[in-house]
Each structure stands twice: as structure tokens, then as C-alpha cells.
Amino acid sequence: MPTAPEATHTVHLRPRNSHPRWLRLTHWLNAMAVLVMVTSGWRIYNASPLYGFNFPDSITLGGWLGGALQWHFAAMWMLVVVGLLYLMTNVLSGRLSRRFFPLSIKGFFQDLWSALRGRLGHAEVSHYNQVQRVAYLFVMLDITVLVISGLVLWKSVQFPLLRELLGGYDSARHVHFIAMSLLVTFFVVHLVMVALVPKTLWAMIVGHKERL
Structure with missing residues (x-):
């Protein structure tokens, strides 16, 4: 008597989302805003140095004090708006508590020691x-x-x-x-x-x- 064929299961492959779209968008916008603010800020600093050195003009943004201030303020509002959006979404979605907590002094130094020895795992980048x-x-x-x-x-x-x-x-x-x-x-x-x-x-x- 013939036996029934064994049931087969099809496994559907799907991408694992490690970073949602809103996170990626705010990450890159914040990175851009910080880059503009820092380089324009260096030009503003050079106009009235706080310490005994200046930043090379080649790594500053704005060309002159007035131009640097315009870049700085534009990036500042971008950073504030996008940063608040990032923080609010993290809090309201519960991601802040899931991804950034709990924290412990012991766990921090254990992971730091593992990182310094190159033994810290990176199997799941969302963790x-x-x-x-x-x-x-x-x-x-x-x-x-x-x-x-x-x-x-x-x-x-x-x-x-x-x-x-x-x-x-x-x-x-x-x-x-x-x-x-x-x-x-x-x-x-x-x-x-x-x-x-x-x-x-x-x-x-x-x-x-x-x-x-």
C-alpha cells in the first residue's frame, strides 16, 4: 500500500528590519545637520578664538563670519526639529526603553572590555x-x-x-x-x-x- 507523501513546508524568505525608515531618515538628517553646524561653528570660532588656536579654513564652512552664521542657524533649526522628532518617536513607540535600557555599570564595563579585545559580537545590529x-x-x-x-x-x-x-x-x-x-x-x-x-x-x- 503506497504511503502518503510527507508534508513539506515552504519557508518564505523575508528581510529582517533592523532599522525602521523613520530611524534611518532622522539619523542621516541629524548627521548632516551636525556636520554643517560643526564646520560652520569652527568658522564662527575663528572670528573670536576662545583658546590659543584657530581651525584651518579648509575644514570650515561659510567662507566668512556672516556666511558661517547663516549655515549655522539653518542647520540648528534642522537639528532641533529632526532631533525632537527622533526623540518623540523613540519614546512614543517604546523603542527608547527597549533599545537603550536596562543599563548597568557591570554590563557596561564587561562590554567595554570585550570591545577593546575585539570580542564583542555584532550578529544583530539592531541590538x-x-x-x-x-x-x-x-x-x-x-x-x-x-x-x-x-x-x-x-x-x-x-x-x-x-x-x-x-x-x-x-x-x-x-x-x-x-x-x-x-x-x-x-x-x-x-x-x-x-x-x-x-x-x-x-x-x-x-x-x-x-x-x-
């Missing part, structure tokens, strides 16, 4: 390790400080409370410069990590890294 969580949360805070100190430098009289919280106008200049330096440091490290793990860049461009 943030403890070092990434701290770094991305720090960037959110750092950009907030940049915007607040920038408002003091731009409209010091209109924002007296912010000015006093930062210790005055001159102190706000130092805070703004330090926050900018920390942000540039993050970007440099971020680019190095992307170079070491190229699939993270691909995921941020197309939204998925592999098929399941």
Missing part, C-alpha cells in the same frame, strides 16, 4: 550592547547641551535663566565648545566602528542586513 546604549544616550544629552548653550550665545538677553544656569555668557562659550568637541569625538569613534563592522552602515542605509 545595542551596553557601550552603545551609553554612547547614544550620551549623544542625546550632549546635543541638548549644545542647543541650550547655543541659545545662550545667540540670544543671551532673551534667555537669562539659561545663561545663569550655565554660569554666564563666557562660561556658556566654554560649555558649547566642550560639548562640540565631545560630539566630534563620538563621530570619529563611530566612524571607526563602522569601518570595523561595515554591515552596520548597510543596515542604516537599506534597513536590513540579511534574509531569514
Whole structure:
């Protein structure tokens, strides 16, 4: 008596979304805004140096003080609008709590030690390790400080409370410069990590890294 053929199951391959479209869009827009703000900010700094050095003109944007200010303010509004959209979407969708928490001091140093030895896994790019969580949360805070100190430098009289919280106008200049330096440091490290793990860049461009 013939036996019934065994049932077969068809597996449909589909891309795994590691980064939704809204995240990719706000990521690139924020990156563009930060790049414009930093390079134009260096030109503005050169007009009245805070420390004993100037930035080379070749890496600044604006050509002159007036042009740099126009670029800076345009990018500032873009960063504020897109940054708020990014933050609100993260909070309302629950992504902020899922991707960036929980945090622990022990977990952070364990992941940091693994990263320094090149043993930190990157199998799933949508999963943030403890070092990434701290770094991305720090960037959110750092950009907030940049915007607040920038408002003091731009409209010091209109924002007296912010000015006093930062210790005055001159102190706000130092805070703004330090926050900018920390942000540039993050970007440099971020680019190095992307170079070491190229699939993270691909995921941020197309939204998925592999098929399941």
C-alpha cells in the first residue's frame, strides 16, 4: 500500500528590519545637520578664538563670519526639529526603553572590555550592547547641551535663566565648545566602528542586513 507523501513546508524568505525608515531618515538628517553646524561653528570660532588656536579654513564652512552664521542657524533649526522628532518617536513607540535600557555599570564595563579585545559580537545590529546604549544616550544629552548653550550665545538677553544656569555668557562659550568637541569625538569613534563592522552602515542605509 503506497504511503502518503510527507508534508513539506515552504519557508518564505523575508528581510529582517533592523532599522525602521523613520530611524534611518532622522539619523542621516541629524548627521548632516551636525556636520554643517560643526564646520560652520569652527568658522564662527575663528572670528573670536576662545583658546590659543584657530581651525584651518579648509575644514570650515561659510567662507566668512556672516556666511558661517547663516549655515549655522539653518542647520540648528534642522537639528532641533529632526532631533525632537527622533526623540518623540523613540519614546512614543517604546523603542527608547527597549533599545537603550536596562543599563548597568557591570554590563557596561564587561562590554567595554570585550570591545577593546575585539570580542564583542555584532550578529544583530539592531541590538545595542551596553557601550552603545551609553554612547547614544550620551549623544542625546550632549546635543541638548549644545542647543541650550547655543541659545545662550545667540540670544543671551532673551534667555537669562539659561545663561545663569550655565554660569554666564563666557562660561556658556566654554560649555558649547566642550560639548562640540565631545560630539566630534563620538563621530570619529563611530566612524571607526563602522569601518570595523561595515554591515552596520548597510543596515542604516537599506534597513536590513540579511534574509531569514
